[in-house]
Each structure stands twice: as C-alpha cells, then as structure tokens.
Amino acid sequence: MPAPIGPEHVRLVANLARLDVPEQETDRLAGQLGRILNHFEELSQVDVTGVAPLRHPLEHDADGRADAIAPAPCDLPTVRANAPALSEAYFLVPPVLGTGLGT
Numbered sequence: 227m228p229a230p231i232g233p234e235h236v237r238l239v240a241n242l243a244r245l246d247v248p249e250q251e252t253d254r255l256a257g258q259l260g261r262i263l264n265h266f267e268e269l270s271q272v273d274v275t276g277v278a279p280l281r282h283p284l285e286h287d288a289d290g291r292a293d294a295i296a297p298a299p300c301d302l303p304t305v306r307a308n309a310p311a312l313s314e315a316y317f318l319v320p321p322v323l324g325t326g327l328g329t
Contacts, residue, residue, distance in 0.1 A: 231260040 233252035236259060240247040247255065311318035 231256045231263065235259065 233256050236247060236252045236255045239245075239259070306312060309317050
C-alpha cells in the first residue's frame with residue numbers, strides 16, 4: 227500500500243506541473259490522488275505472466291513509416307521567420323530551469 231497522500235504532496239506535484247492550486251482544494255485533491263495511486267497499486271498486483279505487451283489498443287496492420295531520411299517539409303528561412311525570437315542560428319526560449327519552480 228502506498229504511503230498516504232497529504233496536502234503537501236499535492237502542493238509539490240502542483241509546483242512541478244506548474245499548476246496554481248488553491249489551498250482550499252489541497253485536501254480534496256490529496257484524497258483523489260490517493261485513490262488514483264491505490265488503484266495503480268491494485269493493478270500492479272495483476273498477474274500478467276504470458277501476456278504480450280500491447281502496442282495499440284486497436285488491431286491494425288500499420289507498422290508505422292520506414293525510418294528514412296526525407297527532405298524537410300519547409301525551408302529554414304520559413305522556419306526562422308515563424309520563430310518567436312532568434313539569436314544568430316539559435317531559437318530563443320523562455321528559461322525553465324533555475325526559475326525556482328520545481329526545485
């Protein structure tokens with residue numbers, strides 16, 4: 227049985243997922259998250275010996291496309307023109323690490 231889930235766990239997961247969860251919701255969400263984890267614990271007890279892994283829930287013959295080099299669907303100037311910000315040959319993106327979130 228997994229350890230009990232408390233409001234502190236909800237705050238941690240919300241922080242990692244960058245979600246703003248109101249404090250008054252943490253108890254309710256802790257209960258829901260605990261029930262979800264308990265369900266996964268029950269599923270982990272199922273004997274799946276001899277059961278082949280399932281690649282897709284629906285039967286189909288498509289094995290996917292061949293792994294082959296193909297030309298890009300558009301040229302580099304078009305891609306660069308649609309970029310939000312550039313610095314020489316690089317795309318600029320907002321920082322994620324070191325922002326205090328998830329640490």
